Amino acid sequence: xxxxxxxxxxxxxxxxxxxxADGRLARQHAWTDLKARLRGRLHSDVSLREGEFWAxxxxxxxxxxxxxxxxxxxxxxGKSTLLKLxxxxxxxxxxxxxxxxxxxxxxxxxxSFRPNLTGRENVYLSAAAxxxxxxxxxxxxDEILDFADxxxxxxxxxxxxxxxxxARLAFAITAVLEPEVLLVDEALTVGDLAFQRKCLAHTQSxxxxxxxxxxxxxxxxxAGSICQSSLLIHEGRARLQPVVxxxxxxxxILHDIEKKQRRVEGGKSPEPRSAPPDRPDRLAAVLDxxxxxxxxxxxxxxxxxxFMRVWSLExxxxxxxxxxxxxxxxxxxTGLGNPPGEPSVRLPAGESEIHATVPYLPLAPGHxxxxxxxxxxxxxxxxxxxAVGYVRVxxxxxxxxxxxxxxxxxxxxxxxxxxxxxxxxQP
Amino acid sequence: xxxxxVRVSAAQSTRVREALKSEPLSLILREALQDLRRSESAIxxxxxxxxxxxxxxxxxxxxxxxxxxxxxxxxxxxxxxxGVLTVSHASLPYPVFVLLGAVAWTGFLDSxxxxxxxxxxxxAFLVGTTSAAExxxxxxxxxxxxxxxAKGIVLVLVMAWFQVxxxxxxIFAWLPLALAxxxxxxxxxxxxxxxxxxxxxxxxxxxLSVVLFLLTPVCFLPPDGMIGRLxxxxxxxxxxxxxxELITSGLPTHGAALAAAAVATVGLLFAGIxxxxxxxxxxxxxxxx
Numbered sequence: 001x002x003x004x005x006x007x008x009x010x011x012x013x014x015x016x017x018x019x020x021a022d023g024r025l026a027r028q029h030a031w032t033d034l035k036a037r038l039r040g041r042l043h044s045d046v047s048l049r050e051g052e053f054w055a056x057x058x059x060x061x062x063x064x065x066x067x068x069x070x071x072x073x074x075x076x077x078g079k080s081t082l083l084k085l086x087x088x089x090x091x092x093x094x095x096x097x098x099x100x101x102x103x104x105x106x107x108x109x110x111x112s113f114r115p116n117l118t119g120r121e122n123v124y125l126s127a128a129a130x131x132x133x134x135x136x137x138x139x140x141x142d143e144i145l146d147f148a149d150x151x152x153x154x155x156x157x158x159x160x161x162x163x164x165x166x167a168r169l170a171f172a173i174t175a176v177l178e179p180e181v182l183l184v185d186e187a188l189t190v191g192d193l194a195f196q197r198k199c200l201a202h203t204q205s206x207x208x209x210x211x212x213x214x215x216x217x218x219x220x221x222x223a224g225s226i227c228q229s230s231l232l233i234h235e236g237r238a239r240l241q242p243v244v245x246x247x248x249x250x251x252x253i254l255h256d257i258e259k260k261q262r263r264v265e266g267g268k269s270p271e272p273r274s275a276p277p278d279r280p281d282r283l284a285a286v287l288d289x290x291x292x293x294x295x296x297x298x299x300x301x302x303x304x305x306x307f308m309r310v311w312s313l314e315x316x317x318x319x320x321x322x323x324x325x326x327x328x329x330x331x332x333x334t335g336l337g338n339p340p341g342e343p344s345v346r347l348p349a350g351e352s353e354i355h356a357t358v359p360y361l362p363l364a365p366g367h368x369x370x371x372x373x374x375x376x377x378x379x380x381x382x383x384x385x386x387a388v389g390y391v392r393v394x395x396x397x398x399x400x401x402x403x404x405x406x407x408x409x410x411x412x413x414x415x416x417x418x419x420x421x422x423x424x425x426q427p
Numbered sequence: 428x429x430x431x432x433v434r435v436s437a438a439q440s441t442r443v444r445e446a447l448k449s450e451p452l453s454l455i456l457r458e459a460l461q462d463l464r465r466s467e468s469a470i471x472x473x474x475x476x477x478x479x480x481x482x483x484x485x486x487x488x489x490x491x492x493x494x495x496x497x498x499x500x501x502x503x504x505x506x507x508x509x510g511v512l513t514v515s516h517a518s519l520p521y522p523v524f525v526l527l528g529a530v531a532w533t534g535f536l537d538s539x540x541x542x543x544x545x546x547x548x549x550x551a552f553l554v555g556t557t558s559a560a561e562x563x564x565x566x567x568x569x570x571x572x573x574x575x576x577a578k579g580i581v582l583v584l585v586m587a588w589f590q591v592x593x594x595x596x597x598i599f600a601w602l603p604l605a606l607a608x609x610x611x612x613x614x615x616x617x618x619x620x621x622x623x624x625x626x627x628x629x630x631x632x633x634x635l636s637v638v639l640f641l642l643t644p645v646c647f648l649p650p651d652g653m654i655g656r657l658x659x660x661x662x663x664x665x666x667x668x669x670x671x672e673l674i675t676s677g678l679p680t681h682g683a684a685l686a687a688a689a690v691a692t693v694g695l696l697f698a699g700i701x702x703x704x705x706x707x708x709x710x711x712x713x714x715x716x
Contacts, residue, residue, distance in 0.1 A: 005642050019583075020713075026482075026713050027624055027713060029713070030624055030709050030712070030713035031624060033709045034620075034624075034705070034706050034709045035449065036449070037448075037449050037705050037706075037709060038702075038705055038706075039449070040449040040451075041449060041504055042447060042448050042449045045446075060577060062515065067694055075716065079589065088442065089444060091445070091447055091708060091712060092444060092446055093446050093447075095446075095447060096440070096443065096444070096445050097443070097444040097445075098441060099441070100441045100442075103442075114476065115479075116480055117476060117479075117480070121476065121479070122534065124472055125472050125473070125476055126472070128469040128472030128473070132468070133468050133473075134468060134472070199702045220538055420563045
């Protein structure tokens with residue numbers, strides 16, 4: 001992972017990129033810049049001209065061998081733009097980017113392969129584009145094709161490949177020809193599960209051998225498991241943080257957006273529903289689901305009460321459950337409740353509340369989605385669509401922020417004792 | 428790497444990218460030539476890909492190359508036989524006269540269009556890799572040379588048919604032909620970046636090339652009068668005439684003009700390289716923005 005005497009590295013200092021949204025104005029600006037450049041009068045200019053806007057500003061970071069950076073942010077935040085700047089495919093509008101060592105950029109779309117060439121020909125072409133000699137590729141071609149595992153398709157035109165096969169070939173080229181700096185845009189999560197694991201294992205060993213990785217991803221778990229630091233790009237600003245803090249900040253942004261969307265969609269949260277339900281054939285329904293505490297907020301590691309507000313047309317036996325998910329949809333708790341096969345609870349007619357207190361809440365600080373449902377205990381069929389609730393868990397120091405991302409498969413919920421209380425508002 | 432802003436220090440392979448700004452033209456030219464040397468394997472791979480794609484695309488690939496020169500030759504000969512065109516061309520059979528001019532002219536025209544074609548076709552390649560844009564432009568010459576080779580075979584067959592014995596100077600005929608291709612390529616280097624900014628430019632160039640064709644001694648020698656004077660000012664004239672003469676009659680009659688055109692071509696080529704190097708980052712930034 002060394003280039004001559006120099007060590008591979010990536011450094012960005014105050015990097016920003018501006019674009020022009022209007023095609024006509026962009027052409028005008030380009031023509032002006034071209035004339036100025038020919039006359040020797042084009043200088044770096046951080047002011048915005050008509051129609052221009054900053055995609056992001058002030059991105060500053062430095063990566064040494066073995067280090068990795070996750071680029072986090074919403075769609076359109078500028079993550080892929082920054083990756084293109086690092087790859088040299090775009091130029092910064094401000095600041096300075098310095099890279100040392102060979103740089104390879106891997107996107108989900110592959111390496112700009114040509115569909116009319118065979119897989120083998122594309123390997124030679126892509127390798128040449130990265131400055132690798134034909135001799136070097138000839139030495140590695142078998143290894144590349146083995147890694148890609150595309151079998152007899154190797155000499156078929158790329159146009160006949162599935163997207164997964166194309167992605168495997170693209171990753172295999174970068175894996176075997178191994179650059180010093182690898183820029184990845186969502187490309188580690190392509191292909192089947194086995195290949196994804198292979199990619200992850202390879203990437204981790206690449207870092208272990210002193211490679212530098214910059215990863216654009218929307219998957220916080222992937223970022224958390226591979227990267228040490230993160231650059232969160234939001235509303236034109238780039239913030240460098242340790243990866244756990246970066247993921248937490250990213251989740252906060254997602255949560256804020258979700259809250260705004262809920263306000264825009266209905267002026268209020270879609271839950272709780274009101275009873276009686278809107279369908280006459282409905283036998284029972286979940287109206288609301290949530291967590292509450294004796295304190296002013298829900299705190300990690302403190303006593304908490306899970307509740308489901310439910311409605312039933314007539315007294316009936318029911319099974320119920322609550323699923324707890326992180327905001328990116330990963331289930332943290334799935335067995336919370338009284339699933340089919342276990343003794344069911346008896347719901348009174350009308351509204352009632354199922355609730356249970358847990359002595360401590362085993363959720364780390366963050367935002368969680370609760371999904372509550374009622375089932376027919378005999379058949380296991382839901383009575384109604386699930387109700388959705390949201391809870392924000394605050395920290396109290398007993399569980400560190402973001403830790404749940406690492407221990408989610410091991411989370412143990414203290415067994416709650418469920419109770420049913422009829423609501424005062426009877427039909 | 429998208430050329431000018433990326434400076435590579437040979438000692439450390441360190442690349443620095445900053446906002447576009449003006450740089451001395453001599454530095455731009457030096458960096459362009461260095462980048463082209465570094466991109467040698469990429470140029471070879473791209474050239475081989477283009478040639479193999481052309482060969483594999485159709486068994487009639489050669490037809491596309493030769494159909495223009497054969498059609499032009501047949502049409503001009505028919506016009507002359509019908510008395511529409513009056514041409515005095517010494518002792519050379521007229522179809523051979525036209526074919527020689529047509530090979531050089533289409534070589535020029537094909538190379539003029541190749542940078543525009545390559546830049547538009549390879550937009551995805553430029554986005555997906557760190558290879559220089561010049562790599563793509565230079566590799567785009569490969570199919571031009573392939574088609575030129577096909578035309579050369581047709582030329583040999585036609586000369587054999589009309590029993591035209593090549594002059595001993597035929598071994599130097601590649602020089603004016605190469606210069607015609609270089610002139611076209613150099614002009615293409617100016618046009619390619621501009622064609623990304625001004626979409627109507629290729630159509631305009633097609634129209635202007637018809638006018639230029641009429642001012643080039645492909646089907647007839649320069650007549651007296653204003654048209655003749657304009658044709659003698661056309662830098663392609665000594666190249667096409669020289670190509671024809673080196674193959675059929677010996678040393679070119681306008682040797683000085685040919686030498687001047689050779690010097691001007693080299694200058695034009697360097698100017699084209701510098702211009703594309705200056706312009707491509709600006710227009711590609713615009714195209715991607």
